[in-house]
Amino acid sequence: MMGLEHNLMLGFAKSWGLFYLIALALGVVVYTFWPGNRKRFERARTSIMNDESGPWA
Amino acid sequence: MVSTMTVGERQMALGLCVLVALCGLFMAVAGRNDLMGPQGVVVLLAGILGAIVVLRRLDAPEPGPERLASYYDEPIKFGIVAAMVWAIIGMLVGDWVAWLLAFPRLTFADVPWASFGRLRPIHTTGIIFGFGGNALIATSMHVMQRTSRARLPDQLSPWFVLAGYNLFCVLAVSGYLIGVTQSKEYAEPEWYADIWLVIVWVTYFILYLRTLARRREPHIYVANWYFLAFILVVAMLHIVNNLALPVSLSSAKSYSLFSGVQDAMVQWWYGHNAVAFFLTAGFLGMLYYYLPKRAGRPIYSYRMSIIGFWGITFFYVWVGSHHLHYTALPQWVQTLGMTFSVMLLVPSWIAAANALLTLNGAWHKVRDDATLRFMMVAAVFYGLSTFEGSFLAIQPVNALSHYTDWTIAHVHAGTLGWNAMIIFGAIYYLVPQLWKRPSMYSPRLVEVHFWFAIAGTVIYVFAMWNSGITQGLMWRTYNDSGTLAYSFVDSLLAMHPYYIARAFGGLLFLIGTAVGCYNIWMTTRTAPAARIAPAGQVPDMPSAPVVAGE
Numbered sequence A: 001m002m003g004l005e006h007n008l009m010l011g012f013a014k015s016w017g018l019f020y021l022i023a024l025a026l027g028v029v030v031y032t033f034w035p036g037n038r039k040r041f042e043r044a045r046t047s048i049m050n051d052e053s054g055p056w057a
Numbered sequence B: 001m002v003s004t005m006t007v008g009e010r011q012m013a014l015g016l017c018v019l020v021a022l023c024g025l026f027m028a029v030a031g032r033n034d035l036m037g038p039q040g041v042v043v044l045l046a047g048i049l050g051a052i053v054v055l056r057r058l059d060a061p062e063p064g065p066e067r068l069a070s071y072y073d074e075p076i077k078f079g080i081v082a083a084m085v086w087a088i089i090g091m092l093v094g095d096w097v098a099w100l101l102a103f104p105r106l107t108f109a110d111v112p113w114a115s116f117g118r119l120r121p122i123h124t125t126g127i128i129f130g131f132g133g134n135a136l137i138a139t140s141m142h143v144m145q146r147t148s149r150a151r152l153p154d155q156l157s158p159w160f161v162l163a164g165y166n167l168f169c170v171l172a173v174s175g176y177l178i179g180v181t182q183s184k185e186y187a188e189p190e191w192y193a194d195i196w197l198v199i200v201w202v203t204y205f206i207l208y209l210r211t212l213a214r215r216r217e218p219h220i221y222v223a224n225w226y227f228l229a230f231i232l233v234v235a236m237l238h239i240v241n242n243l244a245l246p247v248s249l250s251s252a253k254s255y256s257l258f259s260g261v262q263d264a265m266v267q268w269w270y271g272h273n274a275v276a277f278f279l280t281a282g283f284l285g286m287l288y289y290y291l292p293k294r295a296g297r298p299i300y301s302y303r304m305s306i307i308g309f310w311g312i313t314f315f316y317v318w319v320g321s322h323h324l325h326y327t328a329l330p331q332w333v334q335t336l337g338m339t340f341s342v343m344l345l346v347p348s349w350i351a352a353a354n355a356l357l358t359l360n361g362a363w364h365k366v367r368d369d370a371t372l373r374f375m376m377v378a379a380v381f382y383g384l385s386t387f388e389g390s391f392l393a394i395q396p397v398n399a400l401s402h403y404t405d406w407t408i409a410h411v412h413a414g415t416l417g418w419n420a421m422i423i424f425g426a427i428y429y430l431v432p433q434l435w436k437r438p439s440m441y442s443p444r445l446v447e448v449h450f451w452f453a454i455a456g457t458v459i460y461v462f463a464m465w466n467s468g469i470t471q472g473l474m475w476r477t478y479n480d481s482g483t484l485a486y487s488f489v490d491s492l493l494a495m496h497p498y499y500i501a502r503a504f505g506g507l508l509f510l511i512g513t514a515v516g517c518y519n520i521w522m523t524t525r526t527a528p529a530a531r532i533a534p535a536g537q538v539p540d541m542p543s544a545p546v547v548a549g550e
């Protein structure tokens, strides 16, 4: 029983684990460099510089 | 504090306090023949204290609707004060145990509660959870409101989170003194305290999500991602690692659901991710907000911060096994932990580099402003300790470093140099702003604190590096006949001078913190100076920092 569990985990990590991590990494890179996101990021980056005036209604 | 709540919220707060007191009463009565009893008394007293605080202001006038036009900062102030109180407690005990390691005879009484074994977890819990945790909760409440341009959704849950969290810390620390522990490092508190923390933590998580849901800013600023990762992952870690069966409802003792090597793996999966998500992710949230704010420059690269975020969240969860090198843990799990630890250096340095590149062009501010310098030093030590960590995770290196003071050097390079420095930076930024003062009471004392802190850190870390490597080498030196050249006591004697140096460095760090407390206290005492900005508007930068020595 113990051995089966261990081998199962190992097999899972070596196959699916690998693929889902690669897929995730690609997803993150695509999101980060997606041209359409550039403006939102730039706005988020600079808009914190002036946020003390209180909540926006 | 209570008068900023609506009347309905005050009544609910009172109800909650009574409920807590009743739980305490039950624990005290049912557990009277067990360590549970005294712990119940602590809970009971906390409930009564809370009820008194609420009752005294129960029929104060209700705050008007104009409150909704400003951020809700009262709980943040409480969190900052709590963090500084815990800083003193944690560092005082830390330095005391440091002197005990150098001079064991200093123990003032031959009683169990004064022993090293019970005081050491008070240091780690008090400083990580008391100091670090309160600072994290306070700054996260500050950052979530600012970056969302939204006020906290209500006036009760922030107080519940802060008060409940501090009750957890007090319960933990008072428990150690009488001998309560489940013997898992950084997760010593027993089952009842653990359940209480789950309730508090889930409220905290929901509070965060509710604030974000009210946000007026379309994109969620990256600092929030780090804070959210911290809250969510700590919840997961805490619940899984603390799965245990209590002996009975009236007993403080419980037994873990895991055993053997699985238990060890779960514990260090927890342990390292506590470092990753408690001592790193949340603190990166602080770094990504307060450093750009104080420097007056937006973060160098927003894209780098995103890549770094996902790198850190996905690599960190795999590295726990580097705490269990050369154990019964399967070899491939150890290799996995080692490999991911080395890869982890990349996202870690992305964050450190992003912070330092933000300062590029503002170095004159770093020179003149000790608050910003605290943050700069934090980023440098973050880079340093992650480099060291990745190195220590390599098996042959770990063979030398494990069980030695090298680990302690690594820990305190991270905690003193990175965590404490960024907290102090954030607090010196926050205190004048929240108490609406033009600047700290004494910018020169901020400068003094900075130099005490940096001197203390450097002395501490260098002493422990020397001691650790000396120990490691002595324990593996063989003589011609193939037996060990040094006895354990030989290595102990070799460590003695380093232990004195460490305790002295810690003392400097503690003095710096005390200076900080005094400065904060005096800042809150001085009358608010005439505001520079038009009414209702507080300037983002509390005013140009005054340069010490000029």
Ligand code: HEM
Binding pocket: B091, B092, B094, B095, B096, B097, B098, B101, B120, B123, B124, B127, B128, B132, B407, B408, B411, B412, B415, B416, B419, B420, B502, B503, B505, B506, B507, B509, B510
């Ligand atoms: C005044 C400053 C401090 C002093 C004098 C001090 C001293 C100590 C001492 C003597 C130990 C025990 C070492 C051993 O058992 O060999 C220790 C452990 C530890 N301290 Fe500190 N400390 C200080 C600040 C901090 C801070 C600010 C943090 C965290 C934010 C921290 C986190 C820890 C942790 C996590 C451990 C356990 C390390 C391990 O088990 O490997 N310390 N400290």
Ligand code: HEM
Binding pocket: B185, B275, B279, B280, B319, B322, B323, B324, B341, B342, B344, B345, B348, B382, B385, B386, B387, B388, B389, B390, B391, B392, B393, B394, B398, B401, B402, B403, B407, B410, B411, B414, B415, B418, B419
């Ligand atoms: C890339 C990042 C990091 C890696 C790969 C890493 C790796 C390691 C390794 C290999 C150990 C020694 C394990 C052993 O021999 O038992 C360790 C211990 C430790 N590290 Fe790190 N580290 C990193 C960053 C940090 C940071 C930033 C902090 C604190 C803010 C920190 C806090 C600790 C603590 C508290 C311990 C002691 C755990 C214990 O035994 O009680 N680490 N780390």
